Amino acid sequence: MIHQAADMIQAAEHVAVLTGAGVSAESGIPTFRDALTGLWARYDPAQLATPEAFSRDPALVTRWYDERRLRCAACDPNPAHHALVTLQQSRRLTLITQNVDRLHTRAGSLDVIEIHGNLFTWRCTRTGTEVEPPIEPFQTHPPLSEAGAPMRPGVVWFGEMLPARAMKAAHAALESCDLFMSVGTSALVHPAAGFVDLARHHGAATIEINADPTPITSDVDLAIQAPAGEVLPAVTELLGLA
Numbered sequence: 001m002i003h004q005a006a007d008m009i010q011a012a013e014h015v016a017v018l019t020g021a022g023v024s025a026e027s028g029i030p031t032f033r034d035a036l037t038g039l040w041a042r043y044d045p046a047q048l049a050t051p052e053a054f055s056r057d058p059a060l061v062t063r064w065y066d067e068r069r070l071r072c073a074a075c076d077p078n079p080a081h082h083a084l085v086t087l088q089q090s091r092r093l094t095l096i097t098q099n100v101d102r103l104h105t106r107a108g109s110l111d112v113i114e115i116h117g118n119l120f121t122w123r124c125t126r127t128g129t130e131v132e133p134p135i136e137p138f139q140t141h142p143p144l145s146e147a148g149a150p151m152r153p154g155v156v157w158f159g160e161m162l163p164a165r166a167m168k169a170a171h172a173a174l175e176s177c178d179l180f181m182s183v184g185t186s187a188l189v190h191p192a193a194g195f196v197d198l199a200r201h202h203g204a205a206t207i208e209i210n211a212d213p214t215p216i217t218s219d220v221d222l223a224i225q226a227p228a229g230e231v232l233p234a235v236t237e238l239l240g241l242a
């Protein structure tokens, strides 16, 4: 399996990778849907990750995102993140992520396409101005902008449009890649869950690396059910890049 993945990557001109929370699990950041430890197993997304939740209780919502922001800042990229940096240094690789933890960028990946935004950019609800506040607990919840208005996290909430520029860049990569890899995502949340179909429609070969089976497992050319932090470094080693 690992050899097959290495061969497919070696043969590819342009690799497009979509990552999800599973890539950051080995950094100690909880995923969303893992049964016992996932965020959505302990919190109700509708109470925290929607515009309605924010307008209903901005203090609760921004306190939760502030805690997640500080927790992610205290975590480090893991071997899966580093292996993706190594792959991007050796070939044309576009990295699209659903993750908001910025660990790909901190590991050294370039031009990361953050289709769900990130926890470190906060936006004024009055002017739309975006800032990256220092990594320390906010004094107030919600934090206030320069304009004196509440700020919200720069993440995509359920029911919101995904950032147009990021989606345009993601689609360009999906239409031109000849290998698509889905790594560490449950493939349940659209439009990201449909990226594999878009890539295949444009002729790409497809690989899934995920701890558990997902709705796309039976559709991909190669499915490896194992931790990304083991598979990706093993692939870079086989390619003589480690």
Ligand code: OAD
Residues within 6 Å of the ligand: 019, 020, 021, 022, 023, 025, 026, 031, 032, 033, 034, 038, 045, 049, 098, 099, 116, 156, 157, 158, 183, 184, 185, 186, 187, 188, 189, 209, 210, 211, 212, 213, 214, 226, 227, 228, 229
């Ligand atoms: P999920 O929690 O839905 O799925 C994480 C996937 O990672 C699961 O399928 C696990 O089997 C797998 N996994 C866990 N540990 C792994 C490891 N070490 N190596 C490989 N795979 C592992 O997270 P996402 O798919 O990222 O959206 O969720 C997609 C979106 O739903 C998120 O971006 C977020 C969430 O609600 C918004 O908030 C808009």
